[in-house]
Amino acid sequence: MTVALAVPDVIVARAQAGDEAALEALYRAFETPVYNLVRRILRRPEDAEDVLQETFLEVVRNIKQFRGEGYLWGWIRRIATTKALMRIRREQVRETESLDEEPGKPGMHVGANLDLERAFDRLSETSRAVVWLHDVEGYTHEEIADQMGKTVSFSKSQLARAHARLRRMLDEGAQA
Amino acid sequence: MMHCTMEDLGAVRAGEGSVWARRHITTCAACRGELEALFQRVAQLKALPALHPPRDRWPAIQATLRAERSRRRRTWGTWTGSLALAATIAAVLLVQPPRGEQGKLHAELNQAKQQSATLEDSLQQYDVDGRVLSGHAAALVADLEDRISMLDGTLAQQEHVTHGGDAALVKLWQERVGLMRELVNARATRARYVGL
Numbered sequence: 001m002t003v004a005l006a007v008p009d010v011i012v013a014r015a016q017a018g019d020e021a022a023l024e025a026l027y028r029a030f031e032t033p034v035y036n037l038v039r040r041i042l043r044r045p046e047d048a049e050d051v052l053q054e055t056f057l058e059v060v061r062n063i064k065q066f067r068g069e070g071y072l073w074g075w076i077r078r079i080a081t082t083k084a085l086m087r088i089r090r091e092q093v094r095e096t097e098s099l100d101e102e103p104g105k106p107g108m109h110v111g112a113n114l115d116l117e118r119a120f121d122r123l124s125e126t127s128r129a130v131v132w133l134h135d136v137e138g139y140t141h142e143e144i145a146d147q148m149g150k151t152v153s154f155s156k157s158q159l160a161r162a163h164a165r166l167r168r169m170l171d172e173g174a175q176a
Numbered sequence: 177m178m179h180c181t182m183e184d185l186g187a188v189r190a191g192e193g194s195v196w197a198r199r200h201i202t203t204c205a206a207c208r209g210e211l212e213a214l215f216q217r218v219a220q221l222k223a224l225p226a227l228h229p230p231r232d233r234w235p236a237i238q239a240t241l242r243a244e245r246s247r248r249r250r251t252w253g254t255w256t257g258s259l260a261l262a263a264t265i266a267a268v269l270l271v272q273p274p275r276g277e278q279g280k281l282h283a284e285l286n287q288a289k290q291q292s293a294t295l296e297d298s299l300q301q302y303d304v305d306g307r308v309l310s311g312h313a314a315a316l317v318a319d320l321e322d323r324i325s326m327l328d329g330t331l332a333q334q335e336h337v338t339h340g341g342d343a344a345l346v347k348l349w350q351e352r353v354g355l356m357r358e359l360v361n362a363r364a365t366r367a368r369y370v371g372l
Contacts, residue, residue: 017315018245020238027234035229045230053233060241116220135218160183166217167182167210 007072016064023060030076031056037077037137038084041129043121047087055080078147081133085148088125119169127162134159180207185214259328260293281346288349295356299363320359327352 007029014022034055039048058079066075120128129148133139134155139147141155148155180188184197188211193201201207331348 013315017318020241023241024234024238027237031233032226032228036226039227040224049229049231049233052229053236056233056237057240060237061244116217117224120221131221136222156183156186160181160186163186163214163217164182167213170217 009068012063012066012068012072015060016066023063026059026063026072027056030059030073033073034076034080037132038080040120040132040136041081041084041125042087043125043128048084051080051083051087054083058083077137081129081137081147085129088129091125115173116166116170119166119173122169123162123165127158127165130155130158131162131166177204179204180210182210182214185211189214189218259289259331260296262289281343285346285349288346288353291353292349292356295353295360298360299356316362317359320355320362324352324355324359327355 007026011022011025015026031052035048035052038051038055039045042048042051055076059076066072120131123131126148130144133144133147134141141152141159144150144155145152178200180197180200184193185207187193188197188201201211327348331345331352
């Protein structure tokens, strides 16, 4: 999903002045792109909803600091991405991540008619984040590494592994 | 025959492939097919339909925002109340004003504090929460409130290190009076509702 949203400057100015109607207008303009982004990264819908809420709380609290350098969507997207990645890190502390690194795990059989979306859903959250940010949102490996607190090599190898995994799952799905 | 890895293909897709990988793809049908499939996967990912939030989260955000604003306003009210009290105390203490230059500063300080307190009272006439402001007026009011808050912080520090009569303190209080006057004017002359 490519987002090409332009919000009138007057709405931004009013939101910066604390006007609630303008803040809500911003929320309505960006709720779907933000939710879509974080939902593609995070496995659980309820986590994505929480991140959506956290993102907009930060947006309304800090909109005054948005100076109009770059697109508003770029600024909001960065907040959303940071929060989604933070949630992944928190989850990783609690549990060892990644379904795609445990192909033998029960319930992981990839059946017939598997499409790309379902295959993508089966990737680990880290892999999903790298694939989505790089391939769909257009982030560079440097930007991903920076946001994830990892190296550029990590981002590149995650992307390659994720695509190899997607390809295998799609092949298996086609053969089943 | 050695084939391209997924990393090689990704690099080629990004226009950063090694000389070997780029040359290999021109001669190897299998790797060319893999590269094509990679391009298609990415195109399909980009074309996935947007996922919509299942519930409206705005009411929760709005409630949090309102609670925070109300808390801030209470804090600000406490500050201004303290400053008004300080002005009253200063007025009582100045029953016997010092003489000379110092006395002049004392008088100016007292006057500025009293003006500030009066303007503070005037501001109470306007419903801070209920009135709908135009974008321009809201921006002006927010800016003035921010500047007054910052000034109050400076004043609070200054009051602790100076015991009245200080020219810098007088200047700060006079600045506050100026801002308060602008705020009262902005509130008084405001605003009509402009719909989105």
